Amino acid sequence: MNCALEVSAATVRYGGVAAIDDLSFHHDDGGVVGLIGPNGAGKTTLLNVLSGAVRLTTGRISLRGRDLTSRKPHQIARLGITRTFQNLQIFGSLSVLDNVLLPRVARGWATAVGDMVLLPQAHRKVRAERARAHDLLDRVGIAGYADQPAGSLPYGLQRRVEIARALAGDPALILLDEPLAGLSASESVDLTELFTKVSTEGITVLLVEHDVASVLSVSKRVLVLDHGRLLADGTPDEVSADPAVRAAYLGEEWT
Numbered sequence: 706m707n708c709a710l711e712v713s714a715a716t717v718r719y720g721g722v723a724a725i726d727d728l729s730f731h732h733d734d735g736g737v738v739g740l741i742g743p744n745g746a747g748k749t750t751l752l753n754v755l756s757g758a759v760r761l762t763t764g765r766i767s768l769r770g771r772d773l774t775s776r777k778p779h780q781i782a783r784l785g786i787t788r789t790f791q792n793l794q795i796f797g798s799l800s801v802l803d804n805v806l807l808p809r810v811a812r813g814w815a816t817a818v819g820d821m822v823l824l825p826q827a828h829r830k831v832r833a834e835r836a837r838a839h840d841l842l843d844r845v846g847i848a849g850y851a852d853q854p855a856g857s858l859p860y861g862l863q864r865r866v867e868i869a870r871a872l873a874g875d876p877a878l879i880l881l882d883e884p885l886a887g888l889s890a891s892e893s894v895d896l897t898e899l900f901t902k903v904s905t906e907g908i909t910v911l912l913v914e915h916d917v918a919s920v921l922s923v924s925k926r927v928l929v930l931d932h933g934r935l936l937a938d939g940t941p942d943e944v945s946a947d948p949a950v951r952a953a954y955l956g957e958e959w960t
């Protein structure tokens with residue numbers, strides 16, 4: 706599935722600071738897209754804009770030809786962009802399965818909760834949604850934990866709960882904000898493999914991550930932000946060989 710993401714002259718100003726500054730790019734090829742850059746480069750602001758948490762000061766964003774510029778987060782989620790957060794946002798006391806069912810409830814499949822008691826079709830809907838949620842847990846590798854409280858899982862698996870929940874919204878584009886933060890080396894490798902798997906299922910993955918080696922290893926395209934602007938845009942090899950990127954960000958360790 707193509708996501709046809711178009712970011713045109715996007716600017717977000719906080720007082721005198723341009724968190725993103727006249728930023729334009731287009732992506733239509735799927736895969737994992739890495740978004741890297743030094744602290745304060747504007748990465749999180751861009752994710753916030755794409756998910757509707759922050760409004761553009763000027764500019765335009767569209768997905769598959771639909772204008773997202775002034776939409777609210779729940780509208781953007783319906784139109785195909787879902788996300789995970791830097792600080793894990795799951796409901797620790799709810800079961801893993803219920804965490805994944807939540808966005809479907811929010812989207813209205815169970816609006817008439819009372820009807821569930823009475824109507825056979827409501828029961829069928831609930832069964833179908835539960836089956837679908839189990840399938841999502843299977844896709845992200847945590848099927849065996851469905852009934853456990855999400856908060857009781859190891860941190861790396863909690864990250865997967867959040868990813869499953871983002872996938873439950875049937876996105877064209879999923880935004881991952883520092884998903885490897887706090888993970889062990891082996892958890893990072895495992896989760897990075899999941900990003901590839903998700904992208905091969907036709908969902909574009911936009912990955913913001915400070916672990917540059919992981920980003921370069923998993924991405925087909927890497928965008929480098931600096932001071933809210935696009936410093937470089939290319940394959941991992943192109944970006945890591947770019948003198949401007951080395952000077953501003955990667956440094957000598959990448960020689």
Ligand SMILES: Nc1ncnc2c1ncn2[C@@H]1O[C@H](COP(=O)(O)OP(=O)(O)OP(=O)(O)O)[C@@H](O)[C@H]1O
Nearest residue numbers: 719722723724742743744745746747748749750751
């Ligand atoms: N709500 C806000 N109010 C004022 N300034 C902000 C706000 N959010 C971000 N900024 C500023 O915008 C710039 C970009 O911040 P942003 O958090 O998007 O960068 P980042 O690349 O995600 O950084 P990091 O890697 O440290 O998370 C920074 O100068 C930051 O201080």
